[in-house]
Amino acid sequence: xxxxxxxxxxxxxxxxxxxxxxxxxxxxxxxxxxxxxxxxxxxxxxxxxxxxxxxxxxxxxxxxxxxxxxxxxxxxxxxxxxxxxxxxxxxxxxxxxxxxxxxxxxxxxxxxxxxxxxxxxxxxxxxxxxxxxxxxxxxxxxxxxxxxxxxxxxxxxxxxxxxxxxxxxxxxxxxxxxxxxxxxxxxxxxxxxxxxxxxxxxxxxxxxxxxxxxxxxxxxxxxxxxxxxxxxxxxxxxxxxxxxxxxxxxxxxxxxxxxxxxxxxxxxxxxxxxxxxxxxxxxxxxxxxxxxxxxxxxxx
Amino acid sequence: xxxxxxxxxxxxxxxxxxxxxxxxxxxxxxxxxxxxxxxxxxxxxxxxxxxxxxxxxxxxxxxxxxxxxxxxxxxxxxxxxxxxxxxxxxxxxxxxxxxxxxxxxxxxxxxxxxxxxxxxxxxxxxxxxxxxxxxxxxxxxxxxxxxxxxxxxxxxxxxxxxxxxxxxxxxxxxxxxxxxxxxxxxxxxxxxxxxxxxxxxxxxxxxxxxxxxxxxxxxxxxxxxxxxxxxxxxxxxxxxxxxxxxxxxxxxxxxxxxxxxxxxxxxxxxxxxxxxxxxxxxxxxxxxxxxxxxxxxxxxxxxxxxxxxxxxxxxxxx
Numbered sequence: 001x002x003x004x005x006x007x008x009x010x011x012x013x014x015x016x017x018x019x020x021x022x023x024x025x026x027x028x029x030x031x032x033x034x035x036x037x038x039x040x041x042x043x044x045x046x047x048x049x050x051x052x053x054x055x056x057x058x059x060x061x062x063x064x065x066x067x068x069x070x071x072x073x074x075x076x077x078x079x080x081x082x083x084x085x086x087x088x089x090x091x092x093x094x095x096x097x098x099x100x101x102x103x104x105x106x107x108x109x110x111x112x113x114x115x116x117x118x119x120x121x122x123x124x125x126x127x128x129x130x131x132x133x134x135x136x137x138x139x140x141x142x143x144x145x146x147x148x149x150x151x152x153x154x155x156x157x158x159x160x161x162x163x164x165x166x167x168x169x170x171x172x173x174x175x176x177x178x179x180x181x182x183x184x185x186x187x188x189x190x191x192x193x194x195x196x197x198x199x200x201x202x203x204x205x206x207x208x209x210x211x212x213x214x215x216x217x218x219x220x221x222x223x224x225x226x227x228x229x230x231x232x233x234x235x236x237x238x239x240x241x242x243x244x245x246x247x248x249x250x251x252x253x254x255x256x257x258x259x260x261x262x263x264x265x266x267x268x269x270x271x272x273x274x275x276x277x278x279x280x281x282x283x284x285x286x287x288x289x290x291x292x293x294x295x296x297x298x299x300x
Numbered sequence: 301x302x303x304x305x306x307x308x309x310x311x312x313x314x315x316x317x318x319x320x321x322x323x324x325x326x327x328x329x330x331x332x333x334x335x336x337x338x339x340x341x342x343x344x345x346x347x348x349x350x351x352x353x354x355x356x357x358x359x360x361x362x363x364x365x366x367x368x369x370x371x372x373x374x375x376x377x378x379x380x381x382x383x384x385x386x387x388x389x390x391x392x393x394x395x396x397x398x399x400x401x402x403x404x405x406x407x408x409x410x411x412x413x414x415x416x417x418x419x420x421x422x423x424x425x426x427x428x429x430x431x432x433x434x435x436x437x438x439x440x441x442x443x444x445x446x447x448x449x450x451x452x453x454x455x456x457x458x459x460x461x462x463x464x465x466x467x468x469x470x471x472x473x474x475x476x477x478x479x480x481x482x483x484x485x486x487x488x489x490x491x492x493x494x495x496x497x498x499x500x501x502x503x504x505x506x507x508x509x510x511x512x513x514x515x516x517x518x519x520x521x522x523x524x525x526x527x528x529x530x531x532x533x534x535x536x537x538x539x540x541x542x543x544x545x546x547x548x549x550x551x552x553x554x555x556x557x558x559x560x561x562x563x564x565x566x567x568x569x570x571x572x573x574x575x576x577x578x579x580x581x582x583x584x585x586x587x588x589x590x591x592x593x594x595x596x597x598x599x600x601x602x603x604x605x606x607x608x609x610x611x612x613x614x615x616x617x618x
Contacts, residue, residue, distance in 0.1 A: 046412050096596050102412045103354045104599055107547060110356075111591025114540060118584040229423065236416055271437075275427030278420040282406070285417040289409045299413045 004267045013144030018266045019259045024151040025221065026258020027158035030251045031213040032231055033238035034162055035206035041244035042182040042202045043098050045105035049089070050235050051228030052116040053207050057082045057214025058223035059120065062129050071133040071150075071219050075157065078215040079208040086207020090200045098199060113228055121225040130222045154216040159251070161212050165205075166247045178202050230277055234261075237281045240288060240299075309559070310469075317462045321455055328454045332526055334569045335461040339468050339519045340546035341553065341561035343512035346472060348547065349556035350481065351508055352488030353407065357418030359543035360425045361513035363536035364398060365391040365520025367429065370441045370530055380447045388521040395517030396510045403506035410491070419539070426537035440531040443524055457526035461519060468515045473558060475511070484508060488556075544591065545572075552594050554603025563602055 008015045032054050039047045060081050061074035069077070093112060097105040135149035169175035181188045181198045189195050213231075217223055238257055242249035260280070265273035285299075292298055317335070321328050340362075347353045368391030373383040406417050430438045446453035475481055483504045486494040495501050520536070530536045537543075545568065553564025571590070575583040600608065 046416065048416075093592060093596060100599070103415060104595055106354075106412055106415050107551075108592055108595045110544065111588055111595060113588075114544070115585060115588030115592060118588055122581075122585065233416070233420060233423075240413075269431070271431035272427065275424050275431065278424040278427065281420040282417055282424065285409055285413055285420075286405050289413070293408055298408070298410050300411075 004269075008263075008267070011144070015263075017145040018262050020145060020147060021151065022259035022262025023255050024147065024155045024258070025262065026255035027155040027251075028213050028216050028220070028254075029231075029234045029238060029257055030254025031158045031161060031216070032210055033235040033242075033254050034165065034247065034250050035209035035213075036232075036235040037239045037242070037244045037250055038165075038178075038202055038209075039206045040239060042178055043094075043199055045094070045098060045102070045109070046236065047203075047206065048106055048109040048232055049113040049116065049228075050206075050210060051231030051233075052113045052120070053082060053086065053210035053228075054214040054217060054231045055120060055223050055225065055228045056085065056116065057211030058129070058218035059124055059214075060211065061215040061218050062124075062131055062223070065131045071131050072153070074131075074219075075212055075215040078211040080211075082211025082214075083204045083208040085211075086204035087200055089207070090203040094203055095196070095199065113232070117225055117228060124225065126225060128222045128224045129218065131218050133219045148220065151220045154220045158213070158216060161209065162247060162251055165209065174198070174201055178205075230274055233278055233281050237277075237284055240281075240284055306558075314466070317466075318459075321458050325451070328458050329526075330569075330573060332454070332458040332461050332523075334566065335458070335465040336519055336523050337545065337549060337565040337569050338465045338562055339461070339515055340542060341549035341565040342465075342468050342472055343515050344546040345550040345555060345561040346484070346508055346512055349550055349560070350476065350484040350488060351505065352491075353410075353505065354415045354547070355418040355509075356415055356539065356543055356547065357402075357421035358512060358516060358546060359422045359537055359539050360402070361395040361399060361516035362520040362523070362542065363425055363429065363532075364395045364513075365517030366524035366530045366536040367391075367435055367441070368394055368517070369521030369524050370443055371435065373444050373525075374441070380444060383444075384521070384525060388518055391517040391521045392514050395513040395520075399510045399513035400506060403509045404502075407502065407505040407509065422537055422539040422543055426533050426539060429532035429537060435532075438532065440529060440535070442529050443527075446525070454526070457522055460522050461526070464515065464519050464522065469562065471511070471515075476558065480504065480507075485556075548591055548594060551599065551601055554601030554605075554607075557601075557603040560601055560603040567602070 008018070032050060035053075036047055036050050039045060057078045060078040061071065064074045064077055065071050089112065093108060094105075097108045133150040133153075135153070137146050137148045138152065139146055169179055177188070177193045177198050178201065180191070180193060181195050181202075185195050188198070214223065234254075234257060238250055238253040242253040257280075261273060261277060264276040264280075268276060289299055317331075320331055340358075344355065344358055347355050347358070365388070369384065369387030372387035372390055373380075376383050376386060378386065402421060406414065406421070409417055429435055435441060446456070448456065476484075483494070483499050483501075486497070486499060487501055487504065491501060524530045524535070527535060534541070549564040549568045550561045551564070552568055553562065554560030572583075572587065575586045579586050598605070
């Protein structure tokens, strides 16, 4: 462990390599986290099934590529398919728990997560899957820093998707309805907004974002039926740090998390990377709580 | 339910618990798991049902119990039963210390933040155990062989877990009757008011978690020996199975009631065994579906449903 740390100090280029690759992965986290912030802000539920939606999006792209589609085209298709999946999940399950106790919604989406995990395991097998985008790698600093082109493209696409969502929420009719519902559902209903539809659209939009994130994840990284929960926790962590209403902060926190996680994985060894993610989440909660408690408040 | 019928049910259960291993020896393992599930549901309900702190991380204390027993039995060089006893005691001490530490750090956090935070705690523990060579890393640990005759091991652990379940039930039943039990409910109903009334809410919450940790650690050490093998993710820190089941059983039976968790554990355990028998390969899918169905359509639980029915029969309006 200390050897790896010394390596980082002695060879700055290695550090740059680890941090840059982490930042690029972080864009995927930011995308999924943005969806979670949306659902949290509008429906007031913590969507524990988030990570499974990411994984499902990855499987959609994987199947499309198996069928002969170019990988990058898989991204929009995944997003559209997952939009539909999200709509169905909302109409079947989630709308029943929206106005219930917060813990009920956590447990219900947790159950949904286990269900999807197991179905994915049965349908696609427990193997680790990945898609080779066939784009090669770019080399910087005399070949000390290697960045796969697909990661750079994933990074840019994630930012573009985030920007598109921001514009949508600001200017589109439905986007404005979503923001209005988030601010005050009762007033929105009085003004003629069908809040049930808005909730469904928000949830489906979140699923589409997850689908895009999963599609990028399967190209830049790997997916696996049981990989959902870490994505859920990463999204949760990012939202806890950045708040629900701030796109810029979500992107920044997502990128930061990616870099931090990659460095930790390098220093502690990859077998402890997931442990680091979850421990970091607990630490962030304790830290946020400590700050709130000093003002005699608590996290809401 | 009045006091008399309470003792009647307990009497029936005690006869069943003592007699069934002899009447139906093939059910011993199922029965042992049932007592384990009862402990799970009871200890979860103390926080989740009585105190309103929904924890996904109680499995940590069970896992600590498993590993403490396994390590002591491996390294202490004592005869089987001495090592087991020492392991159980050590596991309980470490688990209670851990509950003090985690409780001080986490029990001030409320609502869904607490739920997700404890979920993180459980998975962190599993991942650390799965990467740590001293405790066998991902391949887990094997427990030493039981010295007695064939079949004696199952009987011993079945009775041991039964005893833990009974002691746990009676202790909690007694605790809920004291000021402490009322304080738990006060925290659930309105923590700020409880604070304002002068209750030392943090100490009460941490103490409650310590009690849960104690019983979970003891049952963990026994369960590890009963199973004979601990895997970091599937036995000791099995957040996705045991960790969720304890929540589900308490909700199915009825949160915050004395008999609810016991009833929930029995019903859930039987259902789950039926899934294993008739839906092999699909049992985990069925369990996921079961969670969703129970939580979405039946959140008041069996005891809550009975109470509603009784209220309706006696003409009370909601």
